[in-house]
Amino acid sequence: MSATVDTHVHDDHDVHHHKETFVTKYIFSQDHKMIAKQYLITGVIIMGIIGIMMSLLIRMQIAWPEQSNVIFKALLGKWAPEGVMDADIYLALVTIHGTLMVFFVLTAGLSGTFSNLLIPLQLGARDMASGFLNMISYWLFFLSCVIMIASFFVEFGPAAAGWTIYPPLSALPMAQPGSGAGMTLWLVSMAIFIASSLLGSLNYIVTVLNLRTKGMSMTRMPLTIWAFFITAVIGVISFPVLLSAALLLIMDRSFGTSFFLSDIFIQGEVLHYQGGSPVLFEHLFWFLGHPEVYIVLLPALGITSEIIATNSRKPIFGYRAMVLSILAIAFLSTIVWGHHMFISGMNPFLGSVFTFTTLLIAIPSAVKAFNYITTLWKGNLQMNPAMLFSIGLVSTFITGGLTGIILGDSALDINVHDTYFVVAHFHLVMGISALYGVFAGIYHWFPKMFGRMMNKNLGYIHFWITAICAYGVFFPMHFIGMAGLPRRYYTNSNFPLFDDTANTQVVITMFALVAGLAQIVFLYNFISSIFYGKKAEQNPWRSNTLEWTAPVKHMHGNWPGAIPHVYRWPYDYSKPGHEEDFVPQNVPMKEGEEELHH
């Protein structure tokens, strides 16, 4: 903590050295604020639009199966002969939608934007520990985006084995067309993505540990930083395991090894593979795959903590419990992966163990939800769009989290595994919740990023339509799942048994389409506010954290003079004995003032 103080003096000199050209400022920038914006535009906006449009195509196919549709014809071209979506491309859309949303939008987009923007600004650092690594991290991410999108233009289409790419389906080009060049590109793209993610995470960890300003002890860090920090740690622990799985799969596919394959007879011939096991791949995949859920969710919860406290004009309730629950979730998240594999053929005793650890995660999650609710209690709630999305997040986090109690229970999982029940559960608890986190973050820190305000009324319209549609889409979906309808079916018309779910599917698709259109409101607001929004004041939300002590206009090194010192925790809102209802972290304690929290 104190070791960082002395360097300030030297840092101050650096500020004026750089001669910026267009290329170093906007393209190969090493400034964390610019990199954050690059992640926002590439990861959240562009990849988000593509991912959401895919989900709408998927929903249209499910609601009106095998019917000719001009939109399919226009967008899918040869994949939709006569305007009827092809079954292979349906699976490809499902696969790439999942991959884009989970990895590109909600991992790289979310962490990339807000960790980059906020870690130096909220900790009082001039920049990330390594601006150069940060730049490389972004450009590797950009490259992986390009490769993933490019896979749509290879002859047999993109990967289509589901975002979990279980072999042998993903390993054998003769099993499905998408497992040819499309899958190769998927694996290459993900390998580069993981490299990018690791560089980013290491940078975040080092920055948090080393570059905190004077007085910013770990226990005075805003909960956003705690969440980003722990997220980075989880990423560093679990992403390499996915990389190893991807490399072994590449070996199996291209070099004839048998890590995941054994005893296969396909298209009239026996393949040479022997001794491998697809279950091994499932273990490796989910060792990342489950922590990944928290890599997506924790930053969103961190953002929410900050926004709810600021807009409630109240300290976050139970700061220490919030930090402990983040730590507990992070630890538990690495020992629950088996709940995706209850019926994979692994030993049933292991199933019992994973049921136990999985349901334990409900405890820190419940603590977080209750603490958010208590923070609202007796607050003075400022209903800014960011606040609405944060409250919405708590709502979907509860609704989606509760059904986890059913899915985490091995006995119950037998009958709802891989049905629409699962789809409803994870979309609410990680998809919608994390997206709300992203939206909340954008509305809240837009003035910090672009120096202008977003239009609040458009924000309200965006929130309320999205919130209603999100429940409209995913709530009824639980019931379809409980009726036993498997997910990832191109059409259900071969099962008269499920005909009574067809009308509900149409209703769900309607809600999805409206929700999709509502995002145009956001997009308009976002783009036009960048150029024409009202100029922002320095601290529009009257917030305590350090990023609002930096000038509105971006500059290298963040603060023109010395870095502010920190004298208190970030949640002194409405503290008795102060005139204003907020006391920024860099305001020294008054004489005789006590820290009124543990």
Add this chain to the structure above:
Amino acid sequence: MTALLTIIIVLFVAIALWQMVKIFDLAQVGASNSQIADDKDNRINGYLMIGFLIFIYAITIVSFIYLGDLPLVSNSASEHGPGIDNLMIISMVVIFIVQIVTQFLLHYFAFKYKGEKGRKALFYADNNTLEAVWTGIPVIVLAGLIIYGLFTWNDIMTIDEEEDPMIIELYAQQFNWKARYGGDDNVLGKANVRLIDLDRANILGVDEDDPNAQDDVIVTELHLPKGRPVLFKMRSQDVLHSAYMPHFRAQMNCVPGMVTQFAFTPTVTTEEMRQTQDMKDKVQNINKIRAEKSKELTANGEEALEPYEFDYLLLCNKICGKSHYNMQMKIVVETEEEFNAWIKEQKTFANSLN
């Protein structure tokens, strides 16, 4: 050409929406240009929070009324089924109580404490007793659910060989199912994909020299006698599949290179299931839907749909390729006598080879 036109139309719709938003945006210029919520925003959104709470309750109730009869939480057709169903109902009750209470608190507080200029919030940072309470309550409730769940799970997954279960192999390939019975000796002959010989119609790769294999019976429709424990041995020849039998609350993946297993005892014959009131209602409803759809189809000169009759099904529930959505096998549960008569008619493996 249509493609181009469609893209243009979609583009126009998007632009129209964009312009509408813009008009809305510009129309506000006169109003206060602060983009920070004021008391009026707080009030309106506070009331909308209550509206949203009502919406959540409403969609819950509507879903239960219109979709509540869809779920498979009653009339299971296996011995362990009611155990799962009870656990499901208990979990659902717990979930709904928590859901209703917490959503109420969240949205009600958002309404009740909506901001007013000049008011100060309560500085309330910590309360160890409260936090102990809401850590403790989930611990107790979850402990109960975990213990109940684990007993149920162990009950299902422990296979009692002494009950003399009938051994049936479920064999998965893209995109169909086959079943192999052990025959008179109830022992499956050895098998491996390397022994597959399509010319001799040995499609499952059963070892022709294994004496236990000679009386095996391979079929494409699964018949099960009521009341007899069945032990399924699952195999797959190409990619992962999952044998999902929702009415029996049974599911297990089929993994190439290994044999997985799942056991249950069917308790309701197909005929009995068709006669239950629940199933009659369901089938009637489905046929009403099909009749309406048929009207549409015949109007377009297409064939009408056949009326639906209930059958148990085995579905593939692990993404396995293009025709994953149509990988199914009919299951017939019948009395012991009917079953014995049926299996006698089937060819044994020895007799089925070319």
